[in-house]
Amino acid sequence: MTQPPHDEPTAAGPEELREQVEHTREELGQTVEALAAKTDVKARAQDxxxxxxxxxxxxxxxxxxxxxQTAAQVQHKIPHPVKDKAASAAGQARAKAAQATHLLQEKAPEPVRNKTAQGARLARDHRSVLLVAAGAAVVVWLAFRHRKG
Incomplete structure (x- = not known):
């Protein structure tokens, strides 16, 4: 038989020895599970x-x-005359777009009309992105205009 480690007391009887063996098995099982988890590269990559x-x-x-938040702050900083001009410009742009659409429907060949309709659908589907980009462009334009003026 081998000598028990110095930090563990020896078992007084067979029942205590069984308990020590069971405890050692549990610890060994946990250690093996931990090592297996460390070697499972796929699971670690997924995690x-x-x-x-x-x-x-x-x-x-x-x-x-x-x-x-930034958009809200910028919107509050834009003076009312600029907002009014932007609204007016947007109205004019809508009118021009409607006019161009009507002209396109009359004059353009079928493949061009299909591509244009597809682009319009994409623009409608991604309206918020386009609005944010347009707002950023207006802010940049105003900033450069303010610096030059």
């Missing part, structure tokens, strides 16, 4: 991918909130 996905979703939410 890491899930973690990165969660972080990206959280960051996207933060950026969306920040963009909305």
């Amino acid at each position: 890491k991918a899930a973690e990165v996905k969660e972080q990206a979703a959280a960051k996207a939410g933060q950026l969306k909130t920040k963009a909305a």
Whole structure:
């Protein structure tokens, strides 16, 4: 027989020895499970991918909130005459777009009309992105105009 480790007391009887053996088995089983988890590269990669996905979703939410706050701040800073001019320009643009659409429907060949309709559908489907981009363009234009003036 071998000597027991110095930090563990020896068993007083067979029942205590069985309990020590069972405890050692449990610890060994946990150690084996931990080692198996460390060697499972696929599972670790999936866990890491899930973690990165969660972080990206959280960051996207933060950026969306920040963009909305910034847009609100910028909108409050735009003077009313500029807002009025922008609304007027938007109305004129809608009228010109309607006129161009009517002219396009009369004169353009069928493939061109199909592509144009597809582009219009995409624009409608992604309206918020287009509005944010247009708002950013107006802010940049106003900033450069203000610097020059």
